[in-house]
Amino acid sequence: MLEISIFSILALFMIGGALAMILNKQTLFSAFGFLLAMIALGGLFALLDSRFLAISQIMVAVGGVVVLSMLTILTVNAKEEALPDEPNKFKWVFFTSLLVLPFTLLLYKVLSTLPDYFTKGDSIDSKLIGKLLFSEWVLPFEIVSILLLAAMLGAIIIARDKVVYKGDKS
Amino acid sequence: MSTASIIVAISSFALGTLLALMTIPVLVWLERRTAGLVQDRLGPNRTNIFGFRLGGVVQSFADVVKLVLKEEYYPSHIKSGKWLFMLAPIITFVAALLAFMVIPFADTLIIGDEHLRVQPLPIDFGVFWYLAVSSIGVIGVIFGGWLSHNKYSLLGAARAASMVVSYELPLGLSILAFIITYDTVDFNAMVTSQSELLFGFLPAWGIFMQPIASIILIITLFAETNRNPFTVAEGESEIVAGFMTEYSAMKFAMYFMAEYIAMNTASAVIITMIFGGYQLPYISTQMMLDNFTTLAICVMIAAPIVVTLFIKWMQKNNRVRPGMAQDKGREFETKFFTIAFIVMTIAIEFILLYLAFFSENLLAQSIYVTVIQIATFVVKLMIFNMFFILIRWTLPRFRYDQVQKLGWYYLLPLALLNIFVTALVVVGVSL
Numbered sequence A: 001m002l003e004i005s006i007f008s009i010l011a012l013f014m015i016g017g018a019l020a021m022i023l024n025k026q027t028l029f030s031a032f033g034f035l036l037a038m039i040a041l042g043g044l045f046a047l048l049d050s051r052f053l054a055i056s057q058i059m060v061a062v063g064g065v066v067v068l069s070m071l072t073i074l075t076v077n078a079k080e081e082a083l084p085d086e087p088n089k090f091k092w093v094f095f096t097s098l099l100v101l102p103f104t105l106l107l108y109k110v111l112s113t114l115p116d117y118f119t120k121g122d123s124i125d126s127k128l129i130g131k132l133l134f135s136e137w138v139l140p141f142e143i144v145s146i147l148l149l150a151a152m153l154g155a156i157i158i159a160r161d162k163v164v165y166k167g168d169k170s
Numbered sequence B: 001m002s003t004a005s006i007i008v009a010i011s012s013f014a015l016g017t018l019l020a021l022m023t024i025p026v027l028v029w030l031e032r033r034t035a036g037l038v039q040d041r042l043g044p045n046r047t048n049i050f051g052f053r054l055g056g057v058v059q060s061f062a063d064v065v066k067l068v069l070k071e072e073y074y075p076s077h078i079k080s081g082k083w084l085f086m087l088a089p090i091i092t093f094v095a096a097l098l099a100f101m102v103i104p105f106a107d108t109l110i111i112g113d114e115h116l117r118v119q120p121l122p123i124d125f126g127v128f129w130y131l132a133v134s135s136i137g138v139i140g141v142i143f144g145g146w147l148s149h150n151k152y153s154l155l156g157a158a159r160a161a162s163m164v165v166s167y168e169l170p171l172g173l174s175i176l177a178f179i180i181t182y183d184t185v186d187f188n189a190m191v192t193s194q195s196e197l198l199f200g201f202l203p204a205w206g207i208f209m210q211p212i213a214s215i216i217l218i219i220t221l222f223a224e225t226n227r228n229p230f231t232v233a234e235g236e237s238e239i240v241a242g243f244m245t246e247y248s249a250m251k252f253a254m255y256f257m258a259e260y261i262a263m264n265t266a267s268a269v270i271i272t273m274i275f276g277g278y279q280l281p282y283i284s285t286q287m288m289l290d291n292f293t294t295l296a297i298c299v300m301i302a303a304p305i306v307v308t309l310f311i312k313w314m315q316k317n318n319r320v321r322p323g324m325a326q327d328k329g330r331e332f333e334t335k336f337f338t339i340a341f342i343v344m345t346i347a348i349e350f351i352l353l354y355l356a357f358f359s360e361n362l363l364a365q366s367i368y369v370t371v372i373q374i375a376t377f378v379v380k381l382m383i384f385n386m387f388f389i390l391i392r393w394t395l396p397r398f399r400y401d402q403v404q405k406l407g408w409y410y411l412l413p414l415a416l417l418n419i420f421v422t423a424l425v426v427v428g429v430s431l
Helices: A002-023 A027-047 A051-076 A089-113 A126-134 A138-169 B003-021 B023-038 B058-069 B082-102 B126-134 B137-147 B151-182 B187-193 B211-224 B249-274 B285-290 B292-317 B330-358 B362-394 B400-430
Strands: B106-111 B114-118
Touching: A002 A027, A002 A089, A027 A051, A027 B137, A051 B126, A051 B137, A051 B151, A126 A138, B003 B023, B003 B082, B003 B106, B003 B114, B003 B249, B003 B362, B023 B058, B023 B249, B023 B362, B058 B249, B082 B126, B082 B137, B082 B249, B106 B187, B106 B362, B114 B362, B126 B151, B126 B187, B126 B249, B137 B151, B137 B249, B151 B187, B151 B211, B151 B249, B151 B400, B187 B249, B211 B249, B211 B400, B249 B362, B285 B292, B285 B362, B292 B330, B292 B362, B330 B362
Parallel strands: none
Antiparallel strands: B106 B114
């Protein structure tokens, strides 16, 4: 009973945070919604007794992603009147979520057939995760790092675009 | 869960909360008195309750009363997000408080066949917890600065955020060097492995094992706690008070207290990782337990000497200047504390006498060793807090570009190089 109530509170925070992130006009409130959703996700991992994953979740998503995105928001410092006007935002969100619904159901079916690793009750050792990550899962790990590298290069090229263009002109 | 484990868990949690919260007034007082010492004046020492001044600590409580009773002022130009404006200091405060909760105050207490951690949050990856939770603190600063809707606050918040981002990297890398050296992410195991000897005569503290990583750790933790010389986020000569400009009364006090808790946490992490934590140099926990009688006799001899010196110092210093007629209770305070200290010393002597010679109670002995370790921890913590404070009143503030240059050009490559060398040495030793 306690578990279910904690789960529902965390799930409420997650859904509320995600909705706040999409629906808010001001970028910093969106960032706050994202922060809430990420902390609640960490809480869900903690509820499954995998404390290491919970802490990694908070460290990466909150300490890295949220802080960096907030730094970007501060640097851009968009004024209220400079934000784009979105009159039919709620309609868009509603119809897009309807469109995504079948895929969500598919995902739910796939996930519910998976063997439940988490519910066994023994907490996951951090050393075990490290060993698995560098032996069995080393290929996905490296692929993810290449993906990150590609994203970083893309960001640099997008940001550099104007500077390079100016240099060519002069 | 046995009774002993519940008692240990509750008391270590209470101890952690006390150490985090009750050191704030002491640290504020220490800061102001040290500033006075550095600037050749006295600092606060007049406030008293029934004649008790405790050297001026009471001033901090007066400050708290003032801050609580002050008018809560909300800037009228803040239209949306007032709740977040109020929540922002609380985020910083709670993050600083939670980050302190993984520091071990003493070695694992063994009662029967149970191993009980004297750690408010008994987890075995405290380093990760510290890194994860302490990085949340800057989010409160960002919210506060951005929602204040003025240029100074925005600049302060942007500076704080970019400084944290650029110093998080060398901090993480230097901690990684310690993780490689000690082969653990557990604070308690780190302290235990520091109780060994290096080259046969040096205690294997992090500062001797990893000198470069230690220096990087200290510098980056100074930056993470927003202490001088890294106070660019609130540089009052350029941007008024930075992110705190619009904050008043208790909302300001939250940021203020969070800074002191963060400083306390930073010194706790520093002593745990590089100065042997709760261990006395050359003496491991097992050694203390094995030679309990010797330890008890040493403490029995040392305690009266220390207390006598302290009482002499107090009687010499806690009095009114010559020429001032009024005493206002200082003599009474000195008398009261003299008697209290003497009674306490006698009680300690009797307890030790009983434990050392007339009792074979192993539980009481191990509890006593735990108490000694906690005392060692607190003394080391206070020494390092003094170091933080002295640095603040000695060095001028860095310029913002200097801070960034130090972080990216010097600390980051140095930390990377250090990890490379450490990994080579560790692999070489294990071959």
